[in-house]
Amino acid sequence: MSFQIIDGNALAKKIRLEIASRTAALVKKGIKPGLAVLLVGEDPASQVYVRNKVKACEEAGMHSLLERLPADLTEDALLKRIHELNLDPCIHGILVQLPLPKHLNSHIVIESIAPEKDVDGFHVANAGALMIGAPIFRPCTPYGCMKMLESIDYPIRGARAVIVGASNIVGKPMAMLLLQAGATVTICNSKTKDLSAHTKEADILVVATGRPKMITADMVKPGAVVIDVGINRMDDGKLCGDVDFESVKSVASAMTPVPGGVGPMTITMLLLNTLEAAERL
Ligand code: NDP
Numbered sequence: 689m690s691f692q693i694i695d696g697n698a699l700a701k702k703i704r705l706e707i708a709s710r711t712a713a714l715v716k717k718g719i720k721p722g723l724a725v726l727l728v729g730e731d732p733a734s735q736v737y738v739r740n741k742v743k744a745c746e747e748a749g750m751h752s753l754l755e756r757l758p759a760d761l762t763e764d765a766l767l768k769r770i771h772e773l774n775l776d777p778c779i780h781g782i783l784v785q786l787p788l789p790k791h792l793n794s795h796i797v798i799e800s801i802a803p804e805k806d807v808d809g810f811h812v813a814n815a816g817a818l819m820i821g822a823p824i825f826r827p828c829t830p831y832g833c834m835k836m837l838e839s840i841d842y843p844i845r846g847a848r849a850v851i852v853g854a855s856n857i858v859g860k861p862m863a864m865l866l867l868q869a870g871a872t873v874t875i876c877n878s879k880t881k882d883l884s885a886h887t888k889e890a891d892i893l894v895v896a897t898g899r900p901k902m903i904t905a906d907m908v909k910p911g912a913v914v915i916d917v918g919i920n921r922m923d924d925g926k927l928c929g930d931v932d933f934e935s936v937k938s939v940a941s942a943m944t945p946v947p948g949g950v951g952p953m954t955i956t957m958l959l960l961n962t963l964e965a966a967e968r969l
């Protein structure tokens with residue numbers, strides 16, 4: 689059976705060119721899409737993520753604002769800053785990098801972002817809009833996964849989709865997007881009994897658990913399309929996904945690699961959401 693790698697870097701590059709050209713058209717009309725990224729504290733992984741987001745924004749011709757805030761910032765001070773950004777006409781998207789320091793309640797913080805600037809799509813208003821099939825912002829990682837399925841012309845309608853992982857930022861919104869596209873969807877979590885009985889039924893298998901290489905070839909239906917969202921840093925410093933790529937590639941028909949799969953698509957969808965927020969004005 690033929691096997692295809694779904695190249696997230698190549699697809700992200702193509703979509704970013706389209707975004708840059710739409711951004712340039714908007715700039716000509718006097719609107720420069722702007723993204724504010726708030727980083728509280730000095731978590732090293734978060735520092736890398738926010739730098740990459742800001743760099744991507746600039747490369748697309750957008751305005752970006754990176755605010756590094758002290759780890760002991762009070763919740764009131766953070767909410768006040770978000771409120772100012774909600775009112776700032778140069779800012780179309782606001783992103784608060786998670787995780788936040790423990791003394792800050794991430795739910796309260798996310799809910800303080802104006803829904804029309806919530807480019808991560810995590811606000812309950814946006815989660816609800818997605819739930820009823822009328823999304824305004826699709827959360828970036830699942831949105832990127834959908835674009836990857838689209839890129840291989842996968843016939844989602846009527847397909848059996850299984851998602852392993854049920855987080856609010858990946859698993860659940862992924863399920864909603866697949867359902868909306870006509871798939872029959874199962875969501876599995878850590879309590880699921882006989883996980884492989886479910887995964888083996890999947891025409892589309894999406895894995896987002898944070899458990900390195902937990903999906904092996906014997907758990908995958910021959911010919912399935914496998915989307916590996918996991919990003920795990922191993923002891924040798926290398927990154928790997930939640931799927932055992934080497935074994936699963938002998939069974940799947942198409943699969944995303946780690947690195948170079950879903951990761952670059954996530955940032956690309958953040959740009960797209962920011963652009964669309966500015967275009968809606
Ligand atoms: P969370 O820890 O929030 O959620 C993990 C989910 O996986 C939970 O629903 C959990 O179940 C489920 N789970 C854990 N172990 C098992 C198991 N053995 N069998 C079945 N389900 C299991 O993680 P995230 O969704 O935030 O992230 C998941 C992975 O995706 C991580 O590796 C993360 O780094 C990566 N990621 C990658 C992104 C990208 O851009 N590529 C973006 C976001 C995340 P339960 O609900 O029962 O606890």
